[in-house]
Amino acid sequence: MLNIENLQVHYGRIEALKGVSFSLAEGEIVTLIGANGAGKSTTLKTISGLLRASAGKITFMGRDITTLRPSAIVNMGIAHVPEGRRVFPKMTVEENLEMGAFVRKDQKGIKEDMDRVFQTFPILKERRTQIAGTLSGGEQQMLAIGRGLMTRPRLLLLDEPSLGLAPILVEQIFQIIDDIHKQGTPILLVEQNAYLALQVANRGYVLETGSVVLEGDAKDLLNNEHVKKAYLGE
Amino acid sequence: MKNNRLIKILVLIVILVAAALYPIVVQRGYYQHLAVMGCIYTLLASSLNLIVGYTGQLSLGHAAFYGVGAYTSALLTLRLGWPVWAGMLGAMVMAGVFGVLLGTPTLRLKGSYLVIATLGFGEIVRLVLLNWMSLTRGPMGLTGITRLAPWAVTKAHYFWVYFPIAVIVVVLLNQLVNSRTGRALKAIREDQVAAEVMGINLAFYKVLAFTVGAVIAGLAGSLYVHYVTFVSPDSFPVAESIQILVMVIVGGMGTIAGPIIGAFGIVFLLETMRALAEYRMVIYGITLFVVIVLMPDGFMGAVRRVSSILLQRGVRHAPAGD
Amino acid sequence: MQNFIQQVMNGLVLGSVYALIALGLTMIYGVLGLINWAHGEFYMVGAFVGYILAVRMGLPYFVALVGAMLIMAVFGIVVERVVFLPLRGRPNMNVIIGTLGLSVFLLDGANLTMGPDPVRFPSIYTDQFIRVLGISFTVQRLLVVIVTLVLIAVLRLFIRNHKLGKAMRACSQDLQAASLMGIEINHVAMITAAIAASLAAAAGTLIGPIFLVNPQMSIAAVGKAFAVTILGGLGNVEGAVVAGFTLGLAESLTVAYISSYLKEIVAFAILITTLVFKPEGIFGKHSVEKV
Amino acid sequence: SKAEKEPIKIGVIGPFTGPNAKPGGRMKEGIELAVEEINAKGGINGRKIVAIFEDDASQPAQSVAAAEKLTTRDEVLLVIGAYNSACVLAHMQVTEREKTPQINPIAVATAITESGNKYMFRNCATNPMQVSQLADYVLKNFNFQKFAMLFENTDYGRGIAEVFGASVRQAGKQVVAEEAYNIGDTDFYSQLTKIKNLGPDALLIGGNLTEGSQIARQARELGLNVQLMGLGGLSSPEFDQLCDGANEGLICTSYFEVGTDDPLVKKFVEAYEKKFGKPPEMFAAAAYEAVYIAEEAIKKAGEHKNLAEWRQAVRDALAKIKDLPGVQGPTTFDEKGQADKKVYIVQWKNHEKVILYPTGK
Amino acid sequence: MRLLETKQLTIRFGGLTAVDHVDLVVNKGEIVGLIGPNGSGKTTIFNMVTGIYTPTEGEILFGGQPIHGAKPHVITERGISRTFQNIRLFQSLSVMENVLIGCHCRMKQNFFDDLLATKKFLHEESQARRTAIELLDVFGLLDLQHETARNLPYGLQRKLEIVRALASKPELLLLDEPAAGMNPQESLALMALIRQVRDRGVTVLLVEHDMKVVMGICERIAVLNYGRKIAEGTAAEIQSNEEVIQAYLGRQAKTGA
Ligand SMILES: Nc1ncnc2c1ncn2[C@@H]1O[C@H](COP(=O)(O)OP(=O)(O)OP(=O)(O)O)[C@@H](O)[C@H]1O
Ligand SMILES: Nc1ncnc2c1ncn2[C@@H]1O[C@H](COP(=O)(O)OP(=O)(O)OP(=O)(O)O)[C@@H](O)[C@H]1O
Ligand SMILES: [Mg+2]
């Protein structure tokens, strides 16, 4: 359903992506792994329209979305939980979640989803009226994920969702990812924790300095010597 | 390292010699006048740069320090008969006091709040100068202020005194911003919390920046007043503060050369634009906008960008193999 | 007592003027995060547009008022596209200088096209007097206060109930994240600029008949508008309104009971004292920065 | 030779942009007209004259730069200007140092001619001169006991208040209110309410026409029905226009009156109306007159090869000018360079001015 | 010897008690871990110890002296330094300048020395540069000394923050999630570095969610939950503590990160 062809992205004159191609099928979890600065976040930002590709093509459900604006892309059903949380610091937890449902009109569904988020992250329920800027790092991370879920997306882009989360929550997050996936929402997952990512994903791509150097079945990648050495710390 | 120093000193000597010759080569008093004003604005822009460019405290009240310096020097020489050099010292001290006065209450203010508070401060100072009749003669201003010295008759004489003063101040500022103090200021600009946690006394350094900036602006005020020999509150409106800020930003803030280029550049540009008559300000407005959009880091930023592109090219053409 | 009531009334009129001008300023700051140095000129241009519609073209006053607001809305959109957009996300100082360029351009542009002479902008309400209990004012003055209050109420409803209000707040905090929520930032920016400019037009058209219309009117207005905006807390609509009226009353009563020399100083003194004790304005919420 | 055909350069400093762009424009028009007329007659001593206009935007620092440019770059023979006293006070040391004669047609601060500057000449009445004439007239002809003053917070307004207040007190009458406002202010309800409460018989407006017209209108709105008085600019047709009738009965001084039967004035008014399509007002007249004073002096000074000598000769000729007819009445400079100018006292009646003094005219 | 001690340390934000009567001891030369669920108050304790927040109740003793309520810069001078959960480098300054700013409180010249480039200035400056170069070298950042901090990859920015903190010659170093955003390979290298720091005589208090790192290098670990200390002990003790597993580690803790 998502197809990336020969994507190139520049920051000024720095080439961050040097022709990346990959695809994601209906109902799949695909993970991008790679060292710091490999271009993972850049890829996600380009898909969601925050960055402009200098070459290449992105198609979503058969439509070319390469040059669409972020709002149009969100309206097509792609939700992006960005790196670094990016919660609205002066809005309350609840308002932040409402913002996630900005493009939706089904009041009832919104209410349901909000309850589900609170169920998943009980601490957010406790912090409901707190200004998001004063939440702890992990709480903000939960809020960002919750806000992404509020979109009820057709495709979810997650950028390092486990960053700064307690181990028990990391487990939970991956559980949630699995749940969302089981409900039929495909996910494009970027993670430092390559081990967990490859465990939950169907397929994976390894990105190094702006290019895909390896791709394959997640299980295969888990056993790949290069991946083991470079990303699993074994 | 040593070589570098030598080059710097050589450059400085060349500049000084060129400057000394300027009034001889350029005979017209008008251009000499612009050069004198350029020196005064260099002091103003460089000192504001310390506050805005290095410490990151956006201030729109700089003309207040300029005005306080001008009035202090004028009153000390006029009313108390102090010699001009003492008037200058007095101006610097008094402006410094005002620097502390503005710096202290604004310690907690950030961003736009600071901008508007400093703007308000500038207005208050101007309004006090305007309304404290018994001291300042209010809107009438002060006339017949002592000239710099009995021998200072032509503009060339003024230039020969003011230019070295500007050079000395700039050299001192350059030394300052590359020292522990300067780094502390830059750290505050970058991240106040991190700066504090690195052991920097926020309150002290912020007030210090305002004070040093004010002292230099006060000196500029004194130089101005003994040159023009007249002063009135009209000379220090908010527009003047903004003009100084324009010089800093257009020249390139947070650099030493930027404000100097900005000061001389704007003084000469505005005068050149006199030819445009009533279209002058309209075109100036457009120019400002275009410049700030195209050169967000000012002239110095543009120079740096261009030179880095050129350098990069050079590297690419270098033979391969490291 | 009569004197006091008259002075309070005077203060309310002044306060409406301040509030109306400051509203647009605070909205542009609140949503786009930029200090619009040219806002005084918006007000001035708005007044001229109202003047042209009402006096030169002879349209009925209220038609001219609405017309000026619509025309200025378009003007606001153009300015957003041409001027604000290139400055978006730039540091404060650059924005100040950039919009200063716009301000100089509009001011001297008006000088060139409309001439520097003040013009009278009579409306039918300027010559109708209300005199009760020894206090007196024109209907136009009353109109200023009433229309201001109505506009504020409408604006509040709009911001509160319309999704746009929320979108505006989100944009003011994080443009990128807002766009990820599906908010069309460009639309929000244009609508904000349009509203701000049309509020300025309303201010100009309402106030023009009371005073005079000339290019210089922008200068006196903008300093006060900034003071009001900050007092009310940047980006805070309710704050701007309350601060506007506070300042208007303070000035009026200063003249009445202290000295007219202090009228100007009062505005800035209130501003600075407030900021010293409450750095985020009267209505700004104080929050400890989370590290 | 070629040099002789070169035109004589006259520098003009004025506020052609900024808050006083309006009167600045009138000043410019007056000068343009005079220059045109003189050149049409063949110039001075066979040479054409040109006026070089420099804007000071009412800012002293810019005014200094303008004076520097005119005297040292353009090398003008003499300078006319400026509008604001602060600007003249700031730049007069430049013209003095460059030994360039200057005629100041508008700025009224006393200090300008009191400072011993040998190159400064002023062809308009100073503040004390016009204000005391007004005070004398009002005190003599009306039996007012309580006076109020509302004046702009500038050297101009403050000077008016000082002199007028002194005259009133000297006559044993009372000043009940002295209120100030700033240039650019638009709302005077607060000050006027306060004044109304103090119950004066007459109100002196010490300011320019923009604010002055607002004050007159707002006084009427508030029902402050007392004798209004004003100076200078309040006698101009624009003031009448802006007042919309609120100036009915206002008594005011005037340097220049269109309606007199002085042939010089008639000729000027005619030519001005032809060229600019509107009647002239005082600033145009004063500036126009200044050019003719310059013409007279340049004519008397004769030809000089050396600019410094020429300027000196013009200065000396200016100092000797005696009873030179002009549109504001005859000009004679005293040893300080101040011309002894009489002013008119007029009253607005039904959008027309009635001359109250001097009664003969 | 007790280097840092908190006694009944408490802070409230409105109705929320973020840190609730916590007693914590860090001995000289130790590496101590501070862990706990998100929002349990770890960063907040750091903020109180470094003077950014003032405790509502309780005391903080450093080397036996009370430091609560003191300004951050004073505390740094006393010998506590830290890194931030969200990196806070001086972004547009060079790597070298970042480290020199770290040296700030150990330099003795005054304003006039700086202004006039006195002997003292020259001496102090070269001294500081030497310290900076040495530290950068140890952390492998020396080649990048002229690079602008902003341009460094994430992992190196974390390292630079540690170097900057060390430049103030602290006795106690507080690290807030230094391994966040690092891959397992990089975390391993970080562990080695932290040990090295301790071997230079710096005591370390570490907040981290990466259990490999925490269990790997901490001699003692304290666990917070809802602002309260719920456990304290060695890695083994903590890992088998039922309450900690419940609240924080989760069942599969050992398989994961
Ligand atoms: N705004 C920017 N300006 C310039 N270069 C950038 C910018 N953002 C990223 N880069 C560069 O682009 C490259 C890819 O960065 P990206 O953020 O996509 O990496 P990543 O794979 O997500 O790494 P990480 O694991 O650190 O998040 C890096 O070399 C980075 O330095
Ligand atoms: N300034 C503040 N205002 C209000 N609440 C705050 C403030 N600072 C922290 N808190 C609250 O205090 C609690 C503790 O926050 P803290 O940042 O210490 O958590 P933490 O243990 O570091 O969590 P994490 O592992 O997610 O970083 C959080 O619930 C947070 O919302
Ligand atoms: Mg990333």
Ligand SMILES: [Mg+2]
């Ligand atoms: Mg934390």
